Amino acid sequence: MKCIQCAADNNLKDRTANQGRCKNCNHPFAFEPTIMDVKIRFTDGFFAKALADISANDTLYFTPKQLLYLLEKRLGRRAAVSERAAKIIPGVFLVAIGFFTAVFGIGLIIIPIGLWLIISGLRRPVRRSDPHRDIALTNTMVNTWLQQWQRYNPPPTKLLPPPSAAVALAPAADDVTAYSFDRVLVCDSVAIAQLLIANNIHFEHNCAVLSMTGYPRSIFATTMAMLRRNPDLQVIALHNCSPRGMALVHQLRTSPDWFAENTPMIFDLGLLPRQIEAARQQAYIQVSTESAQAAKSMSAEVRQSLSETELQWLEAGYFVELESFTPQKLIQIVSRGIARLQNLGDNVDENLILVGDGGDSGSTFIYAADNFG
Structure with missing residues (x-):
């Protein structure tokens, strides 16, 4: 076994004779x-x-x-x-x-x-x-x-420390007011929101980053007030491929804490079951009875946004967590998603699904990515 300090090779006899330390530089083996x-x-x-x-x-x-x-x-x-x-x-x-x-x-x-x-x-x-x-x-x-x-x-x-101890990594309220965000990325996971903020996604892409539970708490109200004033706001949903994740877009559309009174474009970046099927070799698929039970309890509004195959997949208990992807991969995926949304512009094509009554008011365009990354 090589020492990480001096690269000297230490066999078991060497390590035992030196009480778990390198025979050359005396650095302890962990x-x-x-x-x-x-x-x-x-x-x-x-x-x-x-x-x-x-x-x-x-x-x-x-x-x-x-x-x-x-x-x-x-x-x-x-x-x-x-x-x-x-x-x-x-x-x-x-x-x-x-x-x-x-x-x-x-x-x-x-x-x-x-x-x-x-x-x-x-x-x-x-x-x-x-x-x-x-x-x-x-x-x-x-x-x-x-x-x-x-x-x-x-x-x-x-x-990263636990999100509750990560206040220093989140932008201060004074810093937030200096931005004019054109879009917001909402995560169903506090850990993913914390990760993206810590790695400056909000700064690099002029994109506010929040979690569904209101993280970062210190700037949540200020950020939401700014976002609601933007008539051209674009919303990006990023979630685990799980029953809870599948409900994120519906919550953004209907919750008064989010955009029930607004009609922004919502871009569902993923993860969706059909994206997992397309990238099966890369996804870390798990299964649990709790996930299966939660899938069977999804609301009718959430279920109608999924195909029969996707519903069967979720009801079998399968799920994939965003944290199974490396930071580099996640940042790459988010960056590409934002670029695709910027290029989308005002062109409404067959990839945009109209949700609502179809009239001029109360309608939301939802764009779902065909693949994850």
Whole structure:
């Protein structure tokens, strides 16, 4: 195992003899793979690279759950590689033994077994009709690893605190009044709103960022008052692919706390079930009975905005969280979504669905993106 400070290679004997420290520079190792669960063994170098990648080399803020998803994906890939190796290596060994013992006739039995192991190890796994994945990691595990890491290494500077403690990352009320926002992005998740604000989406795209629950609380009322005064306001909805997420656009249209008295254009950026189907290999699909029950309880207004296939998908309990995407990917998706909305201009085409009575008043144009990113 290589030391992240000096890159010296330390085997188990070295690490044991030096009480868990590098034999060359004496820097402590935060993790000892040999005492970890075999399915989630990793080194300091693995964890350091995960932190560097999730933050785009310490340039982007990220949430603890985004780190959890990244570790889950990478450890899952390593487990898959280990499973393949567990078949291929014995297979090669059996084929070699078979050739040497062929003269005695034993090889005629051993070689086919070895070849079968090699082929089954090399073969791509069959795509399951049920695509969901179970998450092995927990928030407690990741928090424990972060504490272990910070015991001997600098803390990740871009790791976001809980939203309630993130007041310093939100713009002040005086700063908000200096903007003239042309659009607002509303998230069903406080964590995603916090992430986008921390990474300056509001500044880069002249776009206010709020959560459905009113985050950031200190500027929510001021921002909403400004937005309602804009007759050309564009609203972007960004939500998890879940029953709660599916209700976001309806809430924006009908809630007096939002735009029930206004008629803005609403752009549903996603996530929608049809977008997940189009990008199945990239999406981290999960399933739960709670999600299935919530889907069956969705209001008629929300249900009529979804196809029968989408309703069946949700009622089966499937869901995808936005935090399963990296900060870099999410920011890229939001930036592209805003660009598409700007290019849309006044052209109303077949991709715009008119919701309401169809008259000049009380109608809202809702544009739903066909893909996520």
